[in-house]
Amino acid sequence: MLAKNLALAAAIYLVAGIPPLMAQSVTPTRVELNIAESSQAILTLSSTRAVEVALELSINSYSSAHGDVQAPLEILPPQVLLRPGETRQVTVRWRGGETLRRSESYYLAIDELPLNVDAPEAATELQLLSSLRLPVHVETGGQAMLWFFSPGVDGSASLELRNAGRQYALLSHYEIGVENNSGIVVFDGLDIARLLNRDAILPGQTVSIPLRLIGLEAAGLQGARLVRKE
Secondary structure: OHHHHHHHHHHHHHHOOOOOOOOEEEEOOOEEEEOOOOOEEEEEEEEOOOOOEEEEEEEEEOOOOOOEOOOOEEEEOOEEEEOOOOEEEEEEEEOOOOOOOOOEEEEEEEEEEOOOOOOHHHHOOOOOOOEEEEEEEEEOOOOOOEEEEOOOOOOOOEEEEEEOOOOOEEHHHEEEEEEEOOEEEEEEHHHHHHHHOOOEEOOOOEEEEEHHHHOOOHHHHOOOEEEEOO
């Protein structure tokens, strides 16, 4: 019971933006699978602790980073024991169709498991278990079509981004430019991704960004443009 409570605490820290002491480093930090070219990707896990670390890998819904979902993705192996200083590779493999009407997105969950839970000292020791979520995007071609809707001067409280394309749109590939008396103010898409706690806008999806989060009123965004970075 203690281990379960502590695992939950670590997940709450992650959602709140307070990074827990991670048990491992992971590369890459985002998986992008173009299944027209390859149906699998390789993750590299490296231990960052002086003790053994047990990890469990699973697929979560992109709309809810903490909900398991039935997806045509296979993880091999689904559990890994990392010894101090050890590096292991994990395969993420697509088991679905060879073509997709539009891209699909998930989260790869990497959760630390408690070790030696039956040992007498486990009942009194504090074990902070790490929990990490990596985005997984699967596509077979097509393009993102990201549209930007600035708030009206009628007092709209948010601006909107809408993806009308067939492929996920990575927010880090865009920026919003606003011209004022001091020049052009740029809101980087990476900052927007942090505000929204997501790396992409999925096909057919619309997201709203409250103006209070970027410190502007509606009038200050008139004439703003969405630009794809070079």
